[in-house]
Amino acid sequence: MNETLYDVIIVGAGPAGLGAALYTSRDRLKTLMLEKLMPGGQINNTNRIENYPGFDKIDGPGLIERMQKQVDTFGAEVKSASEVTKLEKREDGNIAVSCDSQIYVGRAVILAPGSNYRHLGVPGEDEFRNAGAGVSYCGTCDAPFFREREVVSVGGGNTAIEEALHLAKYASKVTVVHRRDEFRADKILVEELLAKANEPDSNLVIKYDTVATAIEGDGKVQSAKLKNVKTGAEEDYPCDGVFIFVGMEPNTDFLKGFVELTDSGFIKCDCAYLRTNVPGVFVAGDCRIGAAMQLVTAVADGVNAALMLKQYFRDPDWWNSPVDDALQPGGW
Numbered sequence: 001m002n003e004t005l006y007d008v009i010i011v012g013a014g015p016a017g018l019g020a021a022l023y024t025s026r027d028r029l030k031t032l033m034l035e036k037l038m039p040g041g042q043i044n045n046t047n048r049i050e051n052y053p054g055f056d057k058i059d060g061p062g063l064i065e066r067m068q069k070q071v072d073t074f075g076a077e078v079k080s081a082s083e084v085t086k087l088e089k090r091e092d093g094n095i096a097v098s099c100d101s102q103i104y105v106g107r108a109v110i111l112a113p114g115s116n117y118r119h120l121g122v123p124g125e126d127e128f129r130n131a132g133a134g135v136s137y138c139g140t141c142d143a144p145f146f147r148e149r150e151v152v153s154v155g156g157g158n159t160a161i162e163e164a165l166h167l168a169k170y171a172s173k174v175t176v177v178h179r180r181d182e183f184r185a186d187k188i189l190v191e192e193l194l195a196k197a198n199e200p201d202s203n204l205v206i207k208y209d210t211v212a213t214a215i216e217g218d219g220k221v222q223s224a225k226l227k228n229v230k231t232g233a234e235e236d237y238p239c240d241g242v243f244i245f246v247g248m249e250p251n252t253d254f255l256k257g258f259v260e261l262t263d264s265g266f267i268k269c270d271c272a273y274l275r276t277n278v279p280g281v282f283v284a285g286d287c288r289i290g291a292a293m294q295l296v297t298a299v300a301d302g303v304n305a306a307l308m309l310k311q312y313f314r315d316p317d318w319w320n321s322p323v324d325d326a327l328q329p330g331g332w
Contacts, residue, residue: 006032008309009097009106010302011084012251014041015295016112016285018067019302025074027310032104033076034097036083040064041114043295047130051141052295084113087258089278093316108280108309111259111267112302113251115286115293120154120244124215134221134241139163140294143170146241152177152224154212155245159293161189163245165196168204175205175237177212179229215242250287262289272323274305279319282309 008024010017013035024031038044046060055063068078079099086098087109097104117137119125128135131142139153143166151171153164156178167174176193183190197204207226213234214225224242227234250265259276260268267283269275271290274282284301286293291301311318 003105006030006106008108008110009104010110010112012112012114013039013078014112014114015043016298016302018071019299020110020284020306021071021076023303023306025071025076031076033078034082034084034099035080038080039068042116047132085254095280108312110305111283112285113287115248115250118247118249120212122212122214128215128221135215136243139166139243143167146171148172149240151241151243152239153243156180156183158185158189160245161185161193173203175207177207177210179211181208252287270323273308275319
């Protein structure tokens with residue numbers, strides 16, 4: 001069977017994948033992008049973006065459409081509805097990428113399958129799932145849309161506390177809901193949150209031993225149903241928005257046994273050059289350890305991976321070189 005050999009196969013056509021494809025295709029590398037659904041990933045669910053450089057305001061689908069057109073201009077091949085099920089390193093050094101019965105072969109691979117926000121799974125969550133309606137999973141992204149409004153923040157880890165503190169810079173009131181009687185976040189973050197909550201006239205309220213059981217409203221969020229897990233007491237808690245910070249789920253099940261993953265499924269890599277433990281396989285975006293989980297950093301990851309793979313093509317032995325100052329910026 002004749003197999004087309006690509007210079008690079010990019011798994012995932014979200015912001016990280018599109019950023020990578022722009023650079024590889026402009027370098028005249030034969031580029032294939034494989035996307036299990038349609039280009040864009042979860043950013044397609046965002047109706048307003050104000051923190052992407054160069055745009056005062058744009059929606060997710062609109063930004064992705066522009067990015068894809070730019071990538072198409074330079075000849076990258078994009079295959080939607082192509083779910084990758086398996087990768088295999090061959091003896092000749094190339095990497096076989098399987099999509100059902102179809103096999104593609106690349107000299108290098110950039111893994112950019114992204115991740116999804118973990119949901120509470122409560123009534124109303126999906127109905128109001130965008131900042132305009134009131135449910136959000138990113139305070140850094142959406143806090144400005146809730147200026148002088150009252151919001152509920154669900155979660156007790158590091159990200160949850162950092163995001164709650166950020167929300168407090170904009171919202172008139174932030175109620176932090178945590179299912180335990182103490183936070184599991186780093187001590188320094190907990191101390192900062194408690195100090196803020198204990199300030200006179202603080203806009204931060206903490207509800208321990210509490211879970212959100214439903215999100216309600218008419219066209220937009222108007223309240224959250226809260227339940228105390230110890231007493232069973234329930235209340236309808238008025239609010240204009242609910243921010244959910246209960247973790248991320250990387251889309252990496254298909255990579256088990258191929259590259260090293262953390263217990264949570266994130267792809268292990270060196271965060272300088274984005275190399276995995278498999279030579280020729282890079283990683284970019286929210287699926288990797290150390291990711292900032294932001295649109296702009298996902299795109300930057302894709303660009304960095306695209307630049308680093310050129311070094312791999314020039315010198316495959318570079319893969320085993322330690323991360324040091326051998327590569328000055330642009331020095332390769």
